[in-house]
Amino acid sequence: MAHTLPPRTPVDPLALGELRELLADGDVVVLTGAGMSTASGIPDYRGPDGTRRVQPMQHGEFVSSAEGRQRYWARAFAGWGRFAAAQPNAAHRAVADLERLGLLRHVITQNVDGLHQRAGSRRVLELHGTLAAVTCLDCGERTSRDLVQQWLVDANPDVLTGLDGLAQVRPDGDVALPEALVATFRTPRCLVCGGDRLKPDVVFFGGSVAKDVVERAFGLVEGASALLVLGSSLRVMSGYRFVRRAARDGIPVAVVTRGSTRGDAETTLRLDALVGDVLPGLVADLGG
Structure with a gap:
């Protein structure tokens, strides 16, 4: 049976404004999931219900x-x-632009497609490796x-x-x-x-992320002004643990993705939207 998401609705302008202010402060760490690459033709493993x-x-x-x-x-x-x-999409390019503007400390990605780097991001930690x-x-x-x-x-x-x-x-x-x-x-x-x-x-399902990679990711999160999750349901602990750490340390957690996530309880700011509908406009507003 095919899975479909509810019809796309306009992005909440108040939430968008809060996210803009969060990014404007700089020193943000981004955690990305499969939703970053679906517009590039690479689907995720999960349906909209998780x-x-x-x-x-x-x-x-x-x-x-x-x-x-x-x-x-x-x-x-x-x-x-x-x-x-597969080619980088508008969301990948927007993340690279935010780095160029000096607003992003680092990208931690759960994806293995290399599209962040091909879009121009220079500071990328590949949590699950590369194909x-x-x-x-x-x-x-x-x-x-x-x-x-x-x-x-x-x-x-x-x-x-x-x-x-x-x-x-x-x-x-x-x-x-x-x-x-x-x-x-x-x-x-x-x-x-x-x-x-x-x-x-x-890292295949059931495998473990290398300890030094995990520790480096924790260090990036702990030094951030905010953690921005893009296109991830956070169903897998390898990504969700960074949301938990940020929440524990009082670091704001913003999430942009369609549908609910495992980390909703730890989320400070949530936008139920496609990353491609949010990020390019933010870059334009922030001087990109």
Whole structure:
């Protein structure tokens, strides 16, 4: 069953004014989620009611199961072209503009698409890593995802034929494929150690964000004048914990996203709106 959001309503001008004042003070840290990239053609995992719409790859399955890795790489191979072709949207560009205006201390993103950097943001902490890189779990060798894609093209020359009608690419770059095709897919191997446990440099569901990354993110939040959450339902603790820390320390928390969030109780200011409907106007008002 398709999930649909309620019709878009005008942004509350009073709340918008409060958000403008919050940003004007500067030293704001931004936490972004999948809602930042939906306008770029990369959907989120959850419906508007917070229910997960598709089952993502699980860390334990990828690490321990050759079949799981085969399924992931076949699907990721088929979806990579469209995922890599995604372009930054107006919200990404607005965040970069706010940094250029000296109003943002840093961006912490839960996304793995690299669109903040491509839009011009320079201070970005990727909480869940990046799909642009691949790491061997056995020897630690790091390789570009584009190079791995070329290996896979060479090893599976016929797979991409006739895949134009596939469902939309998913947040981690993969698409659903027929099991018969997955079963014959040849997975990548490390050129250094020969192992088959090559993993995209991202945190899968069930995995843990590196401790040093978490500590750095906490440090950014603790030094901020405010925490601005953009396009995230905060259903996952890896992002929600920073809202909790900010609220604990008396740091204002502003949220711009459609629908409710897990952090509503800790939120100081909330705008139920698409980030693309809010951020470009704010940049214009603030001198951008």
